[in-house]
Amino acid sequence: MAREQPPRRELAWTPLQNRTESNTRMKLTRCGKITLGIVVTVIAAVIIGLIVHFIFYGKTHFYYHISFKVNNIDYDSKFEKPYSQEYMDLNEKIVSLVNETFHGSKLRRQYVKCHVVQVSRAKGKVVIHAVLKFMSYLKCKAAKFWDRIETILHQKLNGETGSLHIDSSSFTFSDMEIPTAENLLHNCCGQRTITPSGNKVAGGVNAEEGEWPWQASLQQNSVHRCGATLISNSWLVTAAHCFINANDPRKWNVSFGLLLSHPQTQRGIKNIIIHEHYRYPAHDNDIAVVNLSSPVLYTSNIRRVCLPEANHTFPPNSDVVVTGWGSLKSDGSISNILQKGAMKIIDNKTCNKEEIYSGVIKPSMLCAGFLNGKVDACQGDSGGPLVSADQKGTWFLAGIVSWGDECALPNKPGVYTRVTYYRDWIMSKTGL
Numbered sequence: 017m018a019r020e021q022p023p024r025r026e027l028a029w030t031p032l033q034n035r036t037e038s039n040t041r042m043k044l045t046r047c048g049k050i051t052l053g054i055v056v057t058v059i060a061a062v063i064i065g066l067i068v069h070f071i072f073y074g075k076t077h078f079y080y081h082i083s084f085k086v087n088n089i090d091y092d093s094k095f096e097k098p099y100s101q102e103y104m105d106l107n108e109k110i111v112s113l114v115n116e117t118f119h120g121s122k123l124r125r126q127y128v129k130c131h132v133v134q135v136s137r138a139k140g141k142v143v144i145h146a147v148l149k150f151m152s153y154l155k156c157k158a159a160k161f162w163d164r165i166e167t168i169l170h171q172k173l174n175g176e177t178g179s180l181h182i183d184s185s186s187f188t189f190s191d192m193e194i195p196t197a198e199n200l201l202h203n204c205c206g207q208r209t210i211t212p213s214g215n216k217v218a219g220g221v222n223a224e225e226g227e228w229p230w231q232a233s234l235q236q237n238s239v240h241r242c243g244a245t246l247i248s249n250s251w252l253v254t255a256a257h258c259f260i261n262a263n264d265p266r267k268w269n270v271s272f273g274l275l276l277s278h279p280q281t282q283r284g285i286k287n288i289i290i291h292e293h294y295r296y297p298a299h300d301n302d303i304a305v306v307n308l309s310s311p312v313l314y315t316s317n318i319r320r321v322c323l324p325e326a327n328h329t330f331p332p333n334s335d336v337v338v339t340g341w342g343s344l345k346s347d348g349s350i351s352n353i354l355q356k357g358a359m360k361i362i363d364n365k366t367c368n369k370e371e372i373y374s375g376v377i378k379p380s381m382l383c384a385g386f387l388n389g390k391v392d393a394c395q396g397d398s399g400g401p402l403v404s405a406d407q408k409g410t411w412f413l414a415g416i417v418s419w420g421d422e423c424a425l426p427n428k429p430g431v432y433t434r435v436t437y438y439r440d441w442i443m444s445k446t447g448l
């Protein structure tokens with residue numbers, strides 16, 4: 017290896033005292049270079065560290081709640097359903113008004129988004145409740161933001177607001193804690209934050225965190241027994257047969273999150289309401305609702321599914337997905353990571369054919385899968401969701417995993433409790 021040598025030949029000609037001097041200078045220079053090198057490296061490391069910190073960890077989010085009355089929009093019960101066209105149109109108007117307000121302001125870099133979280137009623141008109149999200153790299157900005165945001169909004173609401181006649185005297189503004197804001201932001205049903213990579217599954221495959229945020233695991237003494245679906249922050253819907261000989265709520269708990277081994281959150285159970293006409297071993301009325309010991313806070317990974325109206329139809333052959341930690345084959349063991357299986361709805365007439373379930377499928381049941389038996393739910397998936405997305409990507413609960421002849425056999429698709437059939441029953445027990 018080539019290494020730099022001291023200039024020896026030169027030293028040989030210099031007098032002794034000069035030689036030592038020059039030697040010291042040379043040592044100093046070398047020392048200086050090393051020190052300089054260290055200083056530069058340290059500074060560079062600090063700068064890189066700061067940049068990385070700001071990019072990845074330094075962002076601080078600030079959330080604010082605003083509300084105001086709109087005098088020219090009459091309240092309609094359709095505004096209770098966030099997936100209704102009326103709600104979506106109103107939401108779009110509000111969001112574009114707020115976007116326009118901040119995009120044209122000094123806070124355009126810090127403004128992240130506006131989200132309508134509720135539409136309530138006052139004197140027959142609508143009151144909009146929205147959450148605004150801002151972002152800064154400096155934690156201390158909160159108080160400064162407060163004044164500036166309020167001023168900008170005040171000016172806008174008092175001035176030109178397009179087709180919306182806003183009652184500026186009704187304007188309220190307050191800051192919010194992050195979990196409260198996140199809870200409100202994730203309150204609407206049937207939405208998910210992530211867009212999963214490639215959903216074209218043929219068989220059951222691993223799900224991703226946040227992909228099926230309404231999925232819950234019902235556990236008896238902390239052992240997974242059944243799936244369940246979150247339909248509000250304190251209610252789950254599941255199958256009645258999960259509670260055969262085990263309907264004491266104190267023996268059960270619920271976990272949320274992709275992995276059974278690392279729950280995102282857990283709850284106890286306050287009450288189990290089993291359909292009054294469920295009689296084991298018959299499969300009719302295989303439905304129950306479960307009241308959590310305390311409400312969950314919605315996050316990007318814990319959200320509720322939409323309950324379809326009683327007259328909602330899930331047409332034969334439409335795409336549905338079943339999810340659960342159930343076994344991957346008949347008599348197999350459960351899986352730690354949530355599985356998903358894409359399949360099709362099979363109409364009851366087909367499902368009742370002689371070679372399939374020969375007449376035992378009632379109107380309160382729904383079949384899904386493939387007649388060649390490719391994908392199916394299995395033991396341990398019971399009570400879990402069979403969901404279907406509408407054209408806008410909002411997910412509805414179509415079925416509850418109930419029964420089947422073994423798993424994934426040809427001509428033996430999965431049989432589900434038809435949720436639309438029990439929509440009024442769910443409403444009567446939960447008030448939802």
Ligand code: ARG
Nearest residue numbers: 393395396397398419420430
């Ligand atoms: N009864 C089963 C359970 O308790 C679910 C069966 C679903 N079977 C099927 N082939 N789709 O987990």
